[in-house]
Amino acid sequence: MTKQMEIHNNTWEIGGKTxxxxxxxxxxxYPSPANMEDAIKISGSQIVTVALRRQAAGNTESKGGxxxxxxxxxxxxxxxxxxxxCHSAKEAITTARMAREVFGTNWxxxxxxxxxxxxxxxxxxxxxxAEVLIKEGFEVFPYTTDDLVVAKxxxxxxxKILMPWGSMIGSGKGLMNPDNxxxxxxxxxxxxxxxxxxIGKPSHATQAMELGYDGVLLNSAIALAQDPVKMADAxxxxxxxGRLGYEAGVMQKREFASPxxxxxxxxxxxxxxx
Amino acid sequence: xxxxxxxxxxxxxxAGLNVKExxxxxxxxxxxxALALNGTFVALSTYESTKIHDNDSLEILAPVQGG
Numbered sequence: 001m002t003k004q005m006e007i008h009n010n011t012w013e014i015g016g017k018t019x020x021x022x023x024x025x026x027x028x029x030y031p032s033p034a035n036m037e038d039a040i041k042i043s044g045s046q047i048v049t050v051a052l053r054r055q056a057a058g059n060t061e062s063k064g065g066x067x068x069x070x071x072x073x074x075x076x077x078x079x080x081x082x083x084x085x086c087h088s089a090k091e092a093i094t095t096a097r098m099a100r101e102v103f104g105t106n107w108x109x110x111x112x113x114x115x116x117x118x119x120x121x122x123x124x125x126x127x128x129x130a131e132v133l134i135k136e137g138f139e140v141f142p143y144t145t146d147d148l149v150v151a152k153x154x155x156x157x158x159x160k161i162l163m164p165w166g167s168m169i170g171s172g173k174g175l176m177n178p179d180n181x182x183x184x185x186x187x188x189x190x191x192x193x194x195x196x197x198x199i200g201k202p203s204h205a206t207q208a209m210e211l212g213y214d215g216v217l218l219n220s221a222i223a224l225a226q227d228p229v230k231m232a233d234a235x236x237x238x239x240x241x242g243r244l245g246y247e248a249g250v251m252q253k254r255e256f257a258s259p260x261x262x263x264x265x266x267x268x269x270x271x272x273x274x
Numbered sequence: 275x276x277x278x279x280x281x282x283x284x285x286x287x288x289a290g291l292n293v294k295e296x297x298x299x300x301x302x303x304x305x306x307x308a309l310a311l312n313g314t315f316v317a318l319s320t321y322e323s324t325k326i327h328d329n330d331s332l333e334i335l336a337p338v339q340g341g
Contacts (some may be wrong), residue, residue, distance in 0.1 A: 026340065026341035027340060027341075028340055028341045029339070036339070043295075050337055050338070050339065051336065051338050051339065051341075052338065053335060053336070054281040054333065055281070055335060056281075057300055066306065081340070084341065090313065093308050094313060095316035095335075098310060099308070101308045101315075102307065102308045102316060102335070102336070103307070169341070170341075
């Protein structure tokens, strides 16, 4: 195996699975199911988020849902059901239990929304739901803010994974508080940390990975791009670049200029002046 | 007949049905969904032992795209 192959063969563990891709991808908002399928494939992602919604009777209106689910199953990658739309721990717990039965996984992306304007997670209800679900054997992927104390509470109830937001869901604004994200990283070196929400462009994902985050979860940035498939490829590269950059160790910033070309042997060194 | 609320819509089904029978009466397919009764998850294995009562609320959810 060449050195280059070794570098690109890094794996990581999350939720009891060993994976190679650190990009977690959403399945919503794509122009078509075929486009979604192509984007997921080219992204290299091994985790795709899914949801539950009311099913229509008579198996007519729900046909689209069936087609969607068949595509996802055919991809052979891990599914991460979410509790999107829940506003209380009780709703989220019920949705998680339903998701476990339908999707056949104990993974749950725990989302409990506290404010409809900015879709900010409700920290109190999220912690409450996480505690119950972990006791029931769920692997909880909690969507949270970049608040260090909330992160501590989630870790206290047994979360091994934390998913602080970069910025508001669907905003594409990137990492609003990188210092807060870094504080969480430093406080929890042994937890799996994934930046979830707010990523708008590949450089945002790279920045998150350079902070030492273990992964990035995004949906809108790919699905709402003019060319979602090409953007999925861009994010694949961006996440990989950020991770490699983090592992390589970024140079220290300096407050002064320093030439990179050697000064010894410089021709015409101060010999000619006007 | 009794009145039940299914996915937010009020409808009528025969009295005395269990969950499995109610799903048939409501013309839902028999797989690929999960069900909650009055906000509480009902496992597939307990459909036949769980009775539906007047004014019960059922949520029947199936996989969709999500972020």
